[in-house]
Amino acid sequence: MPQQIPVVDYLELGDRPHLRARECTACGALYFDRRNACAKCFGTEFTARALSNHGRLRAFTFVHRVKRPFVSAIVELDGGGVVKANLLGVEDPEQITPRLPVVLETYAVGTDDEGTEAIAFGYRPQGGEK
Amino acid sequence: MSSGDVWIIGAAMTPFGRFADKDLLDLASEAAMGALADADTSMADIGILAMGNVYEANSHNGQRLQKQIGQTGIPVYNVVNACATGATAVRVVMMSIAAGECDSGLAVGVEKMGKMGMLGGAAKPRPDKKVYQPKGRYGSVLKTEGVLGTGLMPGVFAMAGMEYALEHGVTATHFAKVAQKNHAHSTLNPLAQYQKEFSLEEILSAEMISYPNTLPMCCPTGDGAAAVVLVSDAKLKTLDPDVRRRAVKISASVMTSDPWSKSGQVQPDVNTLTRQAADMAYEKAGIGPQDLDLVELHDCFATAELLHYDNLRLCPPGGAGDFIDSGAPWRDGSIPVNVSGGLLSKGHPLGATGVANIYEVVTHLRGEAGARQIPGAKVGLTHVIGLASACAVHILEAGVRR
Ligand SMILES: [Zn+2]
Numbered sequence: 001m002p003q004q005i006p007v008v009d010y011l012e013l014g015d016r017p018h019l020r021a022r023e024c025t026a027c028g029a030l031y032f033d034r035r036n037a038c039a040k041c042f043g044t045e046f047t048a049r050a051l052s053n054h055g056r057l058r059a060f061t062f063v064h065r066v067k068r069p070f071v072s073a074i075v076e077l078d079g080g081g082v083v084k085a086n087l088l089g090v091e092d093p094e095q096i097t098p099r100l101p102v103v104l105e106t107y108a109v110g111t112d113d114e115g116t117e118a119i120a121f122g123y124r125p126q127g128g129e130k
Numbered sequence: 131m132s133s134g135d136v137w138i139i140g141a142a143m144t145p146f147g148r149f150a151d152k153d154l155l156d157l158a159s160e161a162a163m164g165a166l167a168d169a170d171t172s173m174a175d176i177g178i179l180a181m182g183n184v185y186e187a188n189s190h191n192g193q194r195l196q197k198q199i200g201q202t203g204i205p206v207y208n209v210v211n212a213c214a215t216g217a218t219a220v221r222v223v224m225m226s227i228a229a230g231e232c233d234s235g236l237a238v239g240v241e242k243m244g245k246m247g248m249l250g251g252a253a254k255p256r257p258d259k260k261v262y263q264p265k266g267r268y269g270s271v272l273k274t275e276g277v278l279g280t281g282l283m284p285g286v287f288a289m290a291g292m293e294y295a296l297e298h299g300v301t302a303t304h305f306a307k308v309a310q311k312n313h314a315h316s317t318l319n320p321l322a323q324y325q326k327e328f329s330l331e332e333i334l335s336a337e338m339i340s341y342p343n344t345l346p347m348c349c350p351t352g353d354g355a356a357a358v359v360l361v362s363d364a365k366l367k368t369l370d371p372d373v374r375r376r377a378v379k380i381s382a383s384v385m386t387s388d389p390w391s392k393s394g395q396v397q398p399d400v401n402t403l404t405r406q407a408a409d410m411a412y413e414k415a416g417i418g419p420q421d422l423d424l425v426e427l428h429d430c431f432a433t434a435e436l437l438h439y440d441n442l443r444l445c446p447p448g449g450a451g452d453f454i455d456s457g458a459p460w461r462d463g464s465i466p467v468n469v470s471g472g473l474l475s476k477g478h479p480l481g482a483t484g485v486a487n488i489y490e491v492v493t494h495l496r497g498e499a500g501a502r503q504i505p506g507a508k509v510g511l512t513h514v515i516g517l518a519s520a521c522a523v524h525i526l527e528a529g530v531r532r
Contacts, residue, residue: 005262007277009269031395033267040390059296059397061288062341063280072279074289074397084279084396093341098296109277112262120277 003116007109008032011121012050017106019121021081023049030081051081053104055123060087060096075102075123086122101126133363136224137377137529140169140359141489146323146477148244149353154186158240159198161355161482165236166199169359170373173200176359177232180207182219182239183481195238204232212516213428214385215239216356216484221522223360224383233365239486240355241479279396280340284348284431286517288340290400291433295342300436300451302342306333307454308432309347309474315461316471318502323352323477347432349473356485358492374529378492381415381509382525384408387518398517400434404441407523411511412443415525419443422465423507424494426487428514429472439467442513442523461504469494469502484522487512495528 006013010032012020021030026043030051037044055077062071073087088105090096102123109120142164144157152160158181166172181192192206205226211218216239223235262271275281280289294300310330316322328336328346336344361369366377386403388394412418419442427442429435436450444465445453453459459467470476470490473483491510493499508528515521 005264005271006269007271007274009264029390030392033395039394057296058393059289059293061280061285061292062338063276063285063288064338064340066276068276070276070280072285072289074279074293074393076393082393082396084281086277086279093302096296110272112260114261116262118262118271 002111003114004119005116007118007120011106011119013106013119017119017121018053018104019051019081019083021049021051022046032083052078054078054126055083055102057087057096057100057102057123058082062093073123088122088124089128090125134228135363136227136380137361137363137366138358138380138488138492138526139361139366139369139373139377140165140167140171141357141492142168143321143356143482143486143489144354145321146352146354146479146482146486152353154183154191154240154242155194155198157242157353157355158191158195158238161240161357162195162199162236162238165357165359170370171234171359173202175234176202176204176236178205178207178223178226178235180209180219180222180235180237182209182215182237182485184210184212184215184241185243185480191240211520212518213430213480214484214514214516214520214522215481216486217512217514217522217524218385218484218520220358220360220485220488220524221383221385224380227360227362233362235360236357237360237485238355238357239482239484241481242353243351243479244353245351283517284340284343286398287400287431287434288343289397290437291342291431294437294440294450298448298451303330303334304451304454305342305347305432305436306330306344308429308435309333311454311460312429312435312468312472312474313346315469315502316475319471319476322471322475323350324471324475343431343433347474349430349478352477352479354477354479354482354486356482356489358485358488376496377529378495379527379529380524381417381527382411382523384411384414385520385522387520398519400515400517400519401437401441403519403521404438404513404515407521408442408513411523411525415527417509417525419465421509422511424466424469424491424504424510426468426470426472426490426510426512429468429474430478432474435468435472438513442511461502466504469504484514487514488524488526491526495526
């Protein structure tokens with residue numbers, strides 16, 4: 001198996017890939033990026049928290065006028081966290097219903113000149129898993 | 131005794147469009163000198179200049195403008211605040227007058243974008259060897275646009291619209307009706323970048339940019355400038371009766387940024403800051419949405435306008451789809467919205483937009499809007515929002531005729 005690296009550091013690879021957020025220890029606010037202080041409560045301590053791989057679709061758009069059209073989605077994760085990623089396996093806006101249940105899926109999105117694979121994540125409607 | 135009110139006594143804008151033969155300062159000068167002439171004043175009387183511009187914000191365009199229209203040693207503020215840049219320039223002048231630092235000021239907004247494309251951004255040259263290296267606060271090893279969703283304007287405003295659509299049963303047709311209205315309105319505005327009507331069918335079947343927004347549901351890029359002259363209440367009292375008669379009162383001027391929200395880090399929240407700005411403005415002015423004769427709101431995309439019907443309390447919560455269906459925001463409806471053609475058709479030279487929508491409302495309140503005049507307009511609201519985010523709402527009232 002080739003060397004792998006996540007496209008963003010809040011994606012944890014391994015046996016069970018999942019997202020990991022920085023959680024404010026004072027108020028529980030979740031951040032995918034490093035923060036100097038919490039934007040909600042101004043606290044300065046954070047701990048790592050694993051987020052659920054299941055969630056519900058909150059918003060989407062089919063992006064055209066680009067080389068490879070894609071579907072962008074906002075997903076509310078079960079148990080907390082809101083994330084943006086591509087929606088996979090959906091061809092038509094008519095297939096999308098309010099609060100559609102979705103599941104995280106990872107896939108290789110590119111390879112660098114040293115053979116390392118970049119692993120991205122997206123969400124696929126539940127029941128539509130590969 | 132001064133009331134502390136601040137008044138607009140001069141307003142002007144250039145046509146919006148693409149002007150290869152004019153540079154940024156030509157456009158800014160045209161608007162600035164237009165507003166000064168409209169106010170029957172000159173740079174000799176101006177105590178502060180605020181210049182709003184986005185793309186060339188590090189060029190000190192306020193001072194460069196002075197070299198074209200008058201160098202008098204007054205303080206100049208160069209401001210940039212996303213799509214709220216022009217409105218921010220107006221507020222800088224207003225706050226200076228309210229603080230008693232001066233009694234008369236000039237705010238200018240200008241942008242020269244040309245035909246820069248919508249989803250733009252030229253690619254950087256590639257290094258010889260590609261080796262994934264985590265960068266920035268997300269530790270990203272590659273450009274995530276298109277890989278982890280979209281963060282570009284068309285997609286962001288499309289997703290904001292679809293969130294509302296999923297929640298309230300709004301359809302792609304509802305959003306298209308917004309564009310149909312604004313393009314129809316623009317046929318009466320000689321200053322608009324486009325003055326062409328589209329049928330609903332033409333809009334729905336046009337090239338898809340970011341579902342549900344098709345090409346005529348996205349604002350164009352372009353060039354343009356707008357300017358306003360503001361004075362204190364005390365100063366107004368000393369001016370010519372013709373200037374006083376045409377003066378328009380700033381009954382509320384509010385600026386907000388986006389408060390923390392659970393989803394804000396992945397999906398800019400264009401709603402909360404607009405709601406907060408609108409509510410504060412209505413309270414400050416003692417005016418409700420039902421009192422408005424016209425609204426110029428930030429329709430950068432058709433989806434955005436529909437959301438802002440709700441955010442600005444023009445319709446009951448969740449009722450934006452019914453609101454456009456009812457015809458209420460058409461120029462002959464109960465609350466005309468974007469009778470200028472809006473950003474969708476009038477155009478959106480970023481720095482100019484937040485001044486130009488004030489120009490539009492002022493012109494109606496003075497009864498000088500010609501073919502597109504809303505008859506008897508006495509009260510109007512302007513709204514701009516830029517991602518980051520910044521929002522400004524102004525409520526303007528016709529002066530007492532005296
Ligand atoms: Zn916190």
